[in-house]
Amino acid sequence: MPSKRLSAVLCGLFLAAACSTSEPAAVAPSTTAGEEALTASEALGEYSSLDYCSLVDQRKVIGGGNAVKPPLASFEFCRLEFVEGANRYTVTTGPITSGQDPNNQPYDYGGSLPEGVSVQQSTFNEDTTCTRLLTFADGIRLSIVVTSDNTAPTDQATRCRIADATVGSAAGVIGARRVGRLNFDQRSWGRVAPCAPLDQHELDAAAGAETKPAPALSGHSCIRGKVSFSLSVGADTTPGATEALGGRQVQVTTSGAFCQVTTHRPIPGTPERVEQATLSVVGVDGAPEDATCAAAREVAVAVFPKLP
Secondary structure: OOOHHHHHHHHHHHHHHHHOOOOOOOOOOOOOOOOOOOOHHHHHOOHHHEEHHHHOOHHHHHOOOEEOOOOEEOOOOEEEEEEEOOEEEEEEEEEEEOOOOOOEEEOOOOOOOOOOOEEEEEOOOOOOOEEEEEEOOOOOEEEEEEEEOOOOHHHHHHHHHHHHHHHHHHHHHHHOOOOEEOOOOOOOHHHOOOOHHHOOHHHHHHHOOOOOOEEOOOOOEEEEOOEEEEEEEEEOOOOOOOEEEOOEEEEEEEEOOEEEEEEEEEEOOEEEEEEEEEEEEEOOOOOOHHHHHHHHHHHHHHHHHHOO
16 A cells, blocks of 8 residues: 555645646756757657666765665656665656746756756755756756655755766766666556546546546656546555455555555566556545545546556
């Protein structure tokens, strides 16, 4: 079952995506004569098959630290956990985003960058989280977020040092044209277009009759009105209470105004990882939790049978 912390993060991502616009996030630096500014598609290739972990050079990122486990390569991000001294750090590279965000501010990054690429910083949770945004010439951003068990402001300098090292790692891989691709097996949910299952009349009541599915840049999540659908890879943890919906065993959880329904699929040859499909429905102000979860269950019955 996803932890409360993970649910909160997913809810935050849902709200951020719902409120974003399609305007460029920043103006990239001017190019030198004879050189072309690098766009995200030129740098990263096809977004839906991007291996975010290929952007992370562990030796550069963790330095003298020790990795806790192999990096988690999900469809929209790479998560690396390591211990340095008495602290445990988590580095999340990805997803890619676009649109205006008032939290994003200029940052004077001291390292080398490809032409037309800049770095921003985010003021969101800046006392406990260090966020860097590798921004391409077309305004598309690759987020890099560093957190630690030690949430004291005094550890922020270390978190930001690690974030800058991760920026340097990604910039180096991109500059060397060594960006990797994910390989999906034939039944992998990484092959699913997430907006397709949301484009059906059965979801009009839950999502809103006049709403249309809107895909995320990554190609692995989609929002339609009050409903979001995301596909990812996670750790194979012991599940909590489950129930049968849409022909699958699912877990139903709540976080604030959100009700989430999650199901898993084993990954052949990777016993410690599972593919995860998560449906989330947000209730209107004052709506009872039971009503929101009833809507989420109805969505699951319509959507989950369409998964391979």
